Amino acid sequence: xxxxxxxxxxxxxxxxxxxxxxxxxxxxxxxxxxxxxxxxxxxxxxxxxxxxxxxxxxxxxxxxxxxxxxxxxxxxxxxxxxxxxxxxxxxxxxxxxxxxxxxxxxxxxxxxxxxxxxxxxxxxxxxxxxxxxxxxxxxxxxxxxxxxxxxxxxxxxxxxxxxxxxxxxxxxxxxxxxxxxxxxxxxxxxxxxxxxxxxxxxxxxxxxxxxxxxxxxxxxxxxxxxxxxxxxxxxxxxxxxxxxxxxxxxxxxxxxxxxxxxxxxxxxxxxxxxxxxxxxxxxxxxxxxxxxxxxxxxxxxxxxxxxxxxxxxxxxxxxxxxxxxxxxxxxxxxxxxxxxxxxxxxxxxxxxxxxxxxxxxxxxxxxxxxxxxxxxxxxxxxxxxxxxxxxxxxxxxxxxxxxxxxxxxxxxxxxxxxxxxxxxxxxxxxxxxxxxxxxxxxxxxxxxxxxxxxxxxxxxxxxxxxxxxxxxxxxxxxxxxxxxxxxxxxxxxxxxxxxxxxxxxxxxxxxxxxxxxxxxxxx
Numbered sequence: 070x071x072x073x074x075x076x077x078x079x080x081x082x083x084x085x086x087x088x089x090x091x092x093x094x095x096x097x098x099x100x101x102x103x104x105x106x107x108x109x110x111x112x113x114x115x116x117x118x119x120x121x122x123x124x125x126x127x128x129x130x131x132x133x134x135x136x137x138x139x140x141x142x143x144x145x146x147x148x149x150x151x152x153x154x155x156x157x158x159x160x161x162x163x164x165x166x167x168x169x170x171x172x173x174x175x176x177x178x179x180x181x182x183x184x185x186x187x188x189x190x191x192x193x194x195x196x197x198x199x200x201x202x203x204x205x206x207x208x209x210x211x212x213x214x215x216x217x218x219x220x221x222x223x224x225x226x227x228x229x230x231x232x233x234x235x236x237x238x239x240x241x242x243x244x245x246x247x248x249x250x251x252x253x254x255x256x257x258x259x260x261x262x263x264x265x266x267x268x269x270x271x272x273x274x275x276x277x278x279x280x281x282x283x284x285x286x287x288x289x290x291x292x293x294x295x296x297x298x299x300x301x302x303x304x305x306x307x308x309x310x311x312x313x314x315x316x317x318x319x320x321x322x323x324x325x326x327x328x329x330x331x332x333x334x335x336x337x338x339x340x341x342x343x344x345x346x347x348x349x350x351x352x353x354x355x356x357x358x359x360x361x362x363x364x365x366x367x368x369x370x371x372x373x374x375x376x377x378x379x380x381x382x383x384x385x386x387x388x389x390x391x392x393x394x395x396x397x398x399x400x401x402x403x404x405x406x407x408x409x410x411x412x413x414x415x416x417x418x419x420x421x422x423x424x425x426x427x428x429x430x431x432x433x434x435x436x437x438x439x440x441x442x443x444x445x446x447x448x449x450x451x452x453x454x455x456x457x458x459x460x461x462x463x464x465x466x467x468x469x470x471x472x473x474x475x476x477x478x479x480x481x482x483x484x485x486x487x488x489x490x491x492x493x494x495x496x497x498x499x500x501x502x503x504x505x506x507x508x509x510x511x512x513x514x515x516x517x518x519x520x521x522x523x524x525x526x527x528x529x530x531x532x533x534x535x536x537x538x539x540x541x542x543x544x545x546x547x548x549x550x551x552x553x554x555x556x557x558x559x560x561x562x563x564x565x566x567x568x569x570x571x572x573x574x575x576x577x578x579x580x581x582x583x584x585x586x587x588x589x590x591x592x
Contacts, residue, residue, distance in 0.1 A: 072300065074330035076323055076362075080119040086297050086329070088289035088322075093120065094127050096281045101128070101206055101245045106232060107279045110253040112408025114323035114364050116283045117249050121208045124247075128206055134244075135203040137166055142211035153185035155220045160184065175200070187227050194231065195241045204244035213250040225254070226272040233275070248273075251406060284320035287311045293329070303337070304344040313350055319411065319421035323364050328353045348525050358426055368424065369431050371407040378403055382410075385419060386429060387488050392417045433493040436486060451498050458499065458523040460530070464561060464590045467494050468575055471592040480567050487565045487592075488532045492519070499523050518551055530561040535568065535591075549585045562589040 075085040097120070100107060111117050121138060128136035139162040148158035160179050167175040178200060184193050198205050215221035234240035248254050254273050291311045298305050318324035331353040332345055372379045381400045384390040394412040396402055401417050404410030409428075411420045419425045451459050451466075471490075475483060483490075499521060521528040531548045535541070544562070552560045562580075566572045573591040580587040 072297075074297075074326050074333055076114070076326050076330055078118070079122045080116075080326075081122075086293050087119075088285050088325075089292035090116075090120065090123060090289065093281055093283065094123055097124055098127060100277070100279075101134075101247075104244055105277045106228070106246045106273075107248075107276050108254050108273070109247060109249045109279050109283075110251060110406075111283050112406065113251060113367055115408065116322040118210055119322075120283060121210060121247060121249055125208065133204055134206060135201045136206045136208065137163065138208040138210070139163065139166060140210040141215050144215065149215075149218045149220050152187055152220065152223075155224065156184055156187070156190050159190075159224075187223060191227055191231065194243070198241045198243065206245045206247070207243045208247045208249065210249045212248045212254055213252055216250065216252055216254055222272050229272050229275050248276075253406075283322065285315070285318075285322055285325050286320060287315050290314050290320070290325060293325075297329070297333075302343065304342075306345070306347075309347065310345060310350065313347075317350075317354055317422050321408070321421050321424075324357075324421065324423055327357055327362075331356050351522055351525075354423065358423065358430070365427055368407065368409060368427065371403075371409065372428065372431065375400075375403060378407075378409070381417075382419065382428060383432060385417070386425060387432070387486070429489075429492060430496070433489060433496060436489055437493060456524050457526055458521070458528060460521070460528045460561060461588065463495060463498060464530075464563060464588075465577070467491055467563075468577075468590055468592050470494065472575055483565060483567060484534070487534070491532060491563060495521070518548070520555060527555060527557060528561070529555055529557055529559075530563055532563050533565070535564050535566045535573075545580060545582055545587055545589075548587060549582050552585055558584060559586045560588075562587055564589060564591045566591045 070084060072084060072086050075081075080087050101124075109117050109120065125136045125138040128134045139159075144158050148154045164176060164179045167179060175197075178197065182189070182193055184190050212221075228243070228246055231240055231242035232246075235242040254276075291307055294305055294307050294310060297303065298307070314325055314328060317328065328350065332349050335356060336349050336352055337343065337345070372382065377400050381392070381404065385392070392401070394401060394410075394415055394417045396405070396412075401410060404417070405412070408420055409424065410417050412418075419428065451463050453459055519530045519532065521530065529548075529552055531544065531551070533544055541564075548560050548562060552558065564573075566574055576591045578589045580589055
């Protein structure tokens with residue numbers, strides 16, 4: 070069977086190209102060995118289901134362990150109408166597993182009792198564990214659908230009570246329980262009294278923190294590419310693609326596989342030679358950003374439905390504002406839960422460059438449809454005969470546009486949206502042939518560096534608001550440093566001069582800074 074890159078459902082080693090997650094599995098198994106109860110909560114399409122699938126395969130090889138992996142995804146609403154209905158749904162899933170394992174004795178055992186209450190289920194679980202004579206590990210995937218239901222919370226309370234009694238030697242229960250979902254079930258609450266909304270307690274405060282990083286490291290990405298090249302005899306500069314796949318995705322599993330799949334299935338078949346070239350990755354990013362998928366739809370929906378989160382991300386992307394990462398901050402917690410934000414050097418950052426571009430596109434479209442952008446785009450050609458982008462012409466045209474459409478009375482609007490206006494301005498110019506990534510440079514100026522990739526060329530532009538001559542000189546130095554990191558000698562500085570008097574709007578200046586040429590334009 071020809072393997073492929075997979076971006077839907079569980080990844081199976083015999084069918085799909087996969088990173089080597091043996092190190093992650095070993096870390097999780099250590100938690101299982103210790104008898105830990107824990108929650109694997111990560112954003113959607115972050116490799117959770119594949120992780121417990123691989124853990125289950127690993128546990129099956131251990132003679133002392135009896136893994137049970139089920140999912141709550143297909144439990145219908147009728148199963149939450151009573152204890153008996155919920156328990157029946159749970160036992161049916163166990164029966165399905167026992168059938169697959171070929172254990173007739175356990176199939177009969179799960180069919181024989183009349184278990185219609187949690188008190189009876191308590192006894193039945195004890196008998197199950199004793200009957201297997203092994204360390205039973207229960208893994209439940211897709212628990213999010215159940216997490217707001219009182220019966221599910223009661224079920225967790227039952228497992229918690231059995232765990233505590235088992236530790237005291239007063240009961241036998243599951244050796245380890247793993248719950249999997251987007252939300253951290255550990256933070257859920259259970260009512261102490263049916264008539265009380267004020268008193269709550271967590272039914273899952275026995276859970277230990279799950280700190281295994283499910284994002285792909287560069288080493289893990291390389292392992293997947295090595296397998297792919299070996300089986301397909303495709304030439305790949307693995308160090309280059311490993312580094313740059315991580316650069317664009319920050320190791321987000323879905324995005325890594327998505328880019329690889331795009332190159333393998335959409336780009337490579339149209340090439341004369343079986344080789345991944347650097348420009349193929351750029352094209353894969355472009356193509357991915359234009360494709361609809363449930364991951365992107367979910368991200369945008371979560372931003373649209375949470376105005377505080379939208380505003381928080383807007384400040385980071387468009388104003389270069391810096392926020393410390395506090396997981397107890399409701400907005401930051403929500404952003405991390407949805408995979409939009411991550412913790413990096415103690416700060417809250419947008420998770421990856423592809424998401425940043427996707428969010429910028431969404432924010433740009435929102436501003437345009439709300440009437441914030443006052444133009445239908447010009448038809449002038451900005452593309453040279455050799456296929457390069459005439460970025461100077463783009464900037465000069467933007468100067469003209471700003472002079473015609475905005476004035477000092479728009480200062481508040483421009484303070485907030487000026488940078489987004491430029492990004493929206495260039496979008497139809499580079500659309501389909503290029504893209505731009507924002508690099509927030511934290512300083513008192515709150516600069517925003519943009520790297521425009523157009524065809525095979527890169528153009529570095531720094532956007533900032535005029536804060537005085539001293540900051541201007543420092544900004545030039547910082548842009549020069551950034552050009553070094555991008556291996557470029559020419560850069561562009563776009564300055565929003567919002568002063569009522571002494572404004573340099575419309576001016577253009579060439580600045581020599583060491584070996585760099587920096588073109589500064591005031592708008």
